[in-house]
Amino acid sequence: MTAAALSSDFRLKRSLRARVALAALAAYVVYASMQMEVSAERLLTGLHNAARFFGRMFPPNFERWELLLKGMTESLEIAILASALGIALALPVGLAAARNLMPAWATWPARLIIVACRSFHPVIVAIVFVKAVGFGALAGILALTVASIGFIGKLFTEAVEEISDKQVEAIRATGAPFASVLAFGVLPQVFSRFIGFATYQLDSNLRNSTMVGIVGAGGVGGTLFAAFQRFDYDFVCAILIAIISVIMAGEIVATGVRRVFVDGATLGELFRRGARVPRERKLEQDD
């Protein structure tokens, strides 16, 4: 068989496989859409509702700004405390899970903790904590701490597993105890990546701290949910504007912290030049 025939045969097979996959996808879409109970009548009513809805959202109503400010402050506090607590707890767990430093009896339980913390959405963890410790900011802090342990623990473990052994061996060769090996051989190698995770987590906790209130775990989410249920859509609009601006401000602060600790910027440079974030970190952002 010539090379040309071989490649055309291969292309035929590939296109057949792609067509089967596409047909299966189309069948699935039809089947799943039928489960959704969509009807023209419902869509029409929906459009009508949407028009009324947006009509009532504007102009945004900032009259109850004191309530808004109180909720927002609580959200900020939840985010800060959960990040601090989560990072403090994630470091030992993440180190214990690193296969190149720890024996198997330490890595397995640590990995299990990380997987358990990562698999539930923070809001689901928040409802469980609301039932356990009651309504209020405490449940929010605990829920976001769990989320932070999962995320930072996982990335920190990966970072530690990727370090170069040379520096660790050099410090071991001097007869340094384990704590010194960690402090001078391991941590300096992962510090800048750690700052990246930590600021990202602060950002993510800030987003989620505005949401956990929906299930009663404190913060501005509770105010938002109440306004939704009372059909105060102009107040809803005001809260949403406030949340989005706080999240954007949080992103700017996180970029500033990264620029000082990772890129070595001075305070003057921080306010002069535009910031740039490496691409691999962008994919992690969002969720």
Next chain:
Amino acid sequence: MASPAAIREAPAWHRFTPGQRLARFAITLAIVAAIVASIRSIEVIPEFLVDAPEQMADLLMRMWPPDWSHYPSTVHEALMETIHIASLGTLLALVMALPVGVLAAHNLVPSTPVNLAAKLVLVSSRSVNSLVWALLFVGIFGPGALAGTLAIAFRSIGFVGKLFGEALEEAQPGPIEALTAAGAPWVSRMTFGYWPQVKPAFWSIALFRWDINVRESAVLGLVGAGGIGMALDAAMNLFQWDRVAVILVAIFAIVVVAEIVVTQVRQRVI
């Protein structure tokens, strides 16, 4: 060779310049101040904090043993609905995000106002949490899976469109110039010039987002947007903790399955 006197007079080596040290100190100080201020002003009832481990233990006791008979009757159906919400939402988002992503790529649409408008759409989609989108669509279309699907779709547009637009902007201009020189129309330039270059990125973005959406769609039911979250909410309101345990196990299982599927597909397709 420097004399010992010169060495002694040379300034001591410092890792950071005074400006850098000042900046690091200022940020550290600000972080500590923020933590202290938060601890002092947050309203946490100390009794609740002391009581927390005991309450958690009590909760776990009540969850055990899980009521497995609850799974076939209600949980399974809700779980399938969650998967439908995540999958349909992701597909809908892909369909809507592709044109926006193209409009946001400066090398494809060389008009800065159009790029900025597209980016504004993407940013506003990303800035609103999926729970808020869900609240919005529940208000518009009433409770149910339709609201959840639309919430997932609208939340994902920003994510998919942003990453897809960036992938397009990073495409090599060589093949496109060759096609243009051969007189290829716009459609051919897209399908033979750009698409092969961004295809791996596109599939990996789609899979990555689907994985996230499976997790997120489990939550949407808490605001009435369908899926397993509604079953969770109902069981919690009735204090049926053995059923809550089944639902939590089901969510855990579906998240793990989604991750395995994504890893497998990524290995085969990309």
